[in-house]
Amino acid sequence: MTEYKLLELPYEYDALTPHISEQVMKWHHDVHNQGYVDGANNAEEKLRRQRENNDFSSTGSILNSFTHNFCGNFLHQIFWNNMSPEGGGEPEGELMQKIEKDFGSYGNWKKEFKAAASSASGWALLVYIPRENELHNVAVDQHDEGAVWGAHPVLAVDVWEHSYYHDYGPDRGDFVDNIFELINWSDVQNRYNEVSGTFS
Structure with a gap:
């Protein structure tokens, strides 16, 4: 029987301030x-x-x-x-090219992802779907409602209230804007490379 363990954070608790306290x-x-x-x-x-x-x-x-x-x-x-104190900016290389191909532009992807984060009662995800060889945004309620079978998350943003209410009150949009200042695009790229390479 598998024993699950809590993942140790890759940074200190205060490393993501002022975006997350x-x-x-x-x-x-x-x-x-x-x-x-x-x-x-x-x-x-x-x-x-x-x-x-x-x-x-x-x-x-x-x-x-x-x-x-x-x-x-x-x-x-x-x-x-997916987050880092040195995060932010935009994706580069193959990931950026794939986003531009599948969404039309990085700007389109970002607007759609923010819309997913606004509507979800759990998570906004950027997933890779090997069957279609496509990236797709997904709005997931709870942790498992609305998930797409066969899709592999490469970027996950938690929009449960416990993620932001203490810092931002009811302004989820401000929280999501600040998350973009923390995204570790190298980690997202590595996850995309792993799943796209495995299933290509």
């Missing part, structure tokens, strides 16, 4: 993300016990819990690495 990073990483790790592990343990006891009476709710918590932890791992 130290307090929010501590709450978000140490409380919320840890909760998803614990939830996924608890669900795995309950499933193991059910199989041993041949009792599947509560399987449905356990599987729902596993999906929610596993996806929550998975997307947070991408989110933390």
Whole structure:
């Protein structure tokens, strides 16, 4: 049985200020993300016990819990690495070329991504879909509602209220604007290279 662990941040808690405060990073990483790790592990343990006891009476709710918590932890791992104190700017090279091809321009992509972040009740994602060899923006509710089968996230922005309310109040748009000052495009490029190379 897999044991899930909390990913260590690749920077200090205060490294993303003034865009994200130290307090929010501590709450978000140490409380919320840890909760998803614990939830996924608890669900795995309950499933193991059910199989041993041949009792599947509560399987449905356990599987729902596993999906929610596993996806929550998975997307947070991408989110933390997608940001950097030295982030910002625009993508370069192959990733920029692919964005321009699939969205018409970087400006088009950015406007569409912001719209996804505004409408989602969970996450705004830039995903790569190998079957179509396309990048696509996706608005995901919770952690797993509205996800696209076969798509691989390369950029993830958490728009749950716990991500921004302490720093920005109800102004999610201001939070998203500030996230663009933190995007680690090298990490996004590496994720795109990995999935596009694997499935090409």
